[in-house]
Amino acid sequence: MDLTSGHRKDESFRRTLRERGPAKQKSRPSRPREGEIMTIVRRPVVTASLTTSIYDIVHIMSKEGFRRIPIVDSGTKKLQGIVTSRDIVNYLGGGEKFQIIQQNYKGSFFKAINEPVKSIIRPNPPRVKTSSTIGDAIRIMKEHKVGGLPVVDEENRVWAIVTERDLLNIFRGKISRVKVEDLITTNVVTATPQTTIFEAERTMIEKGFRRLPIVSEGKVVGIVTAMDVVRFFGSGEVFQHLRSGTILQVLQTPAIKIGATNVITISLDADLGEVARIMNDKNVGALLVIKNEQLSGIITERDFFKLIEK
Numbered sequence: 611m612d613l614t615s616g617h618r619k620d621e622s623f624r625r626t627l628r629e630r631g632p633a634k635q636k637s638r639p640s641r642p643r644e645g646e647i648m649t650i651v652r653r654p655v656v657t658a659s660l661t662t663s664i665y666d667i668v669h670i671m672s673k674e675g676f677r678r679i680p681i682v683d684s685g686t687k688k689l690q691g692i693v694t695s696r697d698i699v700n701y702l703g704g705g706e707k708f709q710i711i712q713q714n715y716k717g718s719f720f721k722a723i724n725e726p727v728k729s730i731i732r733p734n735p736p737r738v739k740t741s742s743t744i745g746d747a748i749r750i751m752k753e754h755k756v757g758g759l760p761v762v763d764e765e766n767r768v769w770a771i772v773t774e775r776d777l778l779n780i781f782r783g784k785i786s787r788v789k790v791e792d793l794i795t796t797n798v799v800t801a802t803p804q805t806t807i808f809e810a811e812r813t814m815i816e817k818g819f820r821r822l823p824i825v826s827e828g829k830v831v832g833i834v835t836a837m838d839v840v841r842f843f844g845s846g847e848v849f850q851h852l853r854s855g856t857i858l859q860v861l862q863t864p865a866i867k868i869g870a871t872n873v874i875t876i877s878l879d880a881d882l883g884e885v886a887r888i889m890n891d892k893n894v895g896a897l898l899v900i901k902n903e904q905l906s907g908i909i910t911e912r913d914f915f916k917l918i919e920k
Contacts, residue, residue, distance in 0.1 A: 642740040642741070642763035642764065642767075642769060643740060643741045643763075644740055644741065645739070645740060645741040645742050645743060646742070646743045646744050647738060647739075647740070647741075647742045647743060647744055647746065647747055647761060647772060648740055648761070648770065650744065650772065650776045650777070650779065650780075651761050651770035651771060651772045651776060652770060652771050652772070652773070652776065653761075653769060653770035653771075654770075655680060655760075655761075655768060655769070655770050655771045656670060656674065656676060656679060657679065657680045657681065657682045657687070657768055658670070658679050658680075658681055658682075658693075658727060659681065659682065659683070659684040660681060660683075660690060660691075660726060660727065660728035660731070661684075661726050661727075661728070662681075662726065662727050663723070663724045663725065663726060663727065664698070664701065664722070664723050664724070664725050664726075664727050664729075664730065665723040665724055666727075667679060667693055667698070667727050668698060668723070668840055668843050668844045669844050671695060671698070671837070671840045671841075671844070672840055672841045672843075672844030672845075673844075675837070675893075677694060677695045677757065677758065677773070677820075677836070677837060678692055678693065678694040678695070678757070678758045678771070678773075679692070679693055679694075680692050680735075680760040680768050680771060681693060681727065681728075681731050682767075682768050686767065687767045687768055688762075688765065688766045688767050688768075689735070689737060689760050689762050689766050689767075689768050690731075690733065691728075691731035691732055691733045691734070691735060692731060692732050692735040692760060693727055693730060693731045693732070694732070694757075694758075695820070695836040695837050695839075695840050696814065696815070696820060696836050697730050697731070697732065698730075698836075698839070698840050698843070699811050699814055699815060699836045699839050699840070700730070700815050701722075701729075701730045702719070702722075702723075702811070702839070702843055703807075703808050703811045703812070703861060704811035704812055704814055704815035705811075705812070705815035705816070707729075707730050710722065710725070710729055710730070717858075718855065719852045719855075719857040719858075720852040720853050720855065720857075723843070723852060735756075735759075735760065736750050736751075736753075736754040736756060736759060737750075737759055737760045737761070737762050738750055738759045738760075738761055738762075738772060739761070739762060739763070739764070740761055740762065740763050740769055740770070742761075744777065744780065745918075747759055747772050747777065748777060748915055748918055751774070751777075751912075751915065752915050752918075757773060757774045757820075757895075757911070757912065758771055758772065758773040758774065759771065759772050759773075774895065774910075774911035774912055774914075775889075775890075775895065775911060777911075777914075777915075778886050778889060778890060778911050778914060779886075779890065781882065781883065781886040781914050781917070782883065782886040782887050782890055785881065785882040785883035785886070785917070787881075788881070788882045788883075788917070789878065789879050789880065789881065789882065790876055790877070790878050790879070790880045790882065790885060790899055790909055791878040791879065791899075792882075793882065793909055793913045793914070793916050793917070794878070794899050794906065794907040794908070794909055794913075795907050795908050795909065795910070795913060796906065796907040798823060798905065798907055798908050799813060799817045799819055799822060800822060800823045800824065800825045800905070801813065801822040801823070801824045801825070801834065801865055801866075802824065802825065802826060803824060803826050803831060803832075803864060803866050804864060805822075805824070805864065805865050805866075806861060806862045806863060806864060806865060807839065807842065807860075807861045807862070807863050807864075807865050807867075807868060808858075808861040808862060809865070810822055810834050810839070810865040811839060811861075814836055814839075820835055820836045820837075820895070821833055821834070821835040821836070821895070821896055821908075822834050822835075822865070823873075823898055823905060823908065824865070824866050824869060825905055828903075828904050828905070829903055829904065829905075830873055830875065830898055830900065830905050831866070831871065831873075832866045832869045832870060832871040832873060833869055833870050833873050833898065834865040834866065834868060834869030834870075835869070835895075838865075838868045838869050838870075839868070841868070842868045848860065873898055874888065874892055874894060874897055874898070875897065875898045875899070875900045876888070876897045876898070876899055876900070876909070877899070877900065877901070878899060878901055878906060882914070882917075885897060885909060886914065889911065895910060895911050896908055896909065896910040896911070897909050
């Protein structure tokens with residue numbers, strides 16, 4: 611055996627590798643530097659691409675209960691936008707995005723719901739870095755008045771999402787001597803049992819609210835939310851109406867039919883730590899505040915951010 615010849619071949623092979631430089635591996639993106647924010651976020655995060663249909667987005671939101679989905683480049687996973695439940699409500703009858711259906715599809719919801727989501731996303735949305743603090747996330751949410759933020763690395767790739775619900779856990783059981791009446795929102799826009807789904811959509815978009823308490827003779831009888839509307843459009847029965855073109859008639863259905871009638875309420879003197887616990891346990895983003903059986907106001911996840919200012 612010629613060991614010298616074998617040695618020359620090995621050396622030649624190593625020299626060739628050095629000349630080519632390090633091998634390029636088809637590896638996953640390197641793990642980002644993680645800050646405090648990564649201790650409370652939701653991951654892995656469900657994302658979609660610009661070409662994902664609006665119907666598929668509705669289906670994902672309905673099935674998983676997500677109020678927002680980051681839109682990313684399918685190859686690089688870099689953030690390109692975000693779509694929320696309010697964007698869906700806006701498009702499917704609530705606001706100016708409804709004009710896309712009227713102009714491009716002559717009112718055909720079936721064709722419109724198969725439109726790529728790029729038509730209705732919010733491009734360049736506010737975001738937070740993986741290396742950020744929880745305080746950074748609260749500050750950005752307050753500044754932009756949003757309920758959730760994609761969490762991205764230095765190359766703008768999406769790794770997680772942080773929402774008001776995630777931040778609410780910070781307050782759970784940790785607040786004492788602060789009452790609901792200290793943070794309550796009293797200027798509440800309401801609906802009636804006769805308010806239709808179409809009217810509820812319009813009101814949500816025009817007034818900027820995700821939820822409408824349903825009130826009859828001063829008493830709360832239900833509540834309808836943007837996610838109720840999304841689930842309505844994601845149901846199999848409604849899909850058949852979309853195909854047949856009768857959806858406009860279906861939108862005249864009273865909103866109370868798709869909302870909740872077993873409403874969770876709280877009193878003005880309730881402790882905010884207890885409110886945070888109830889919201890987490892019941893998986894709700896708001897509680898209606900009742901005094902003498904009448905609606906006094908509403909307290910939402912976002913209202914807890916007011917505590918940071920104090």
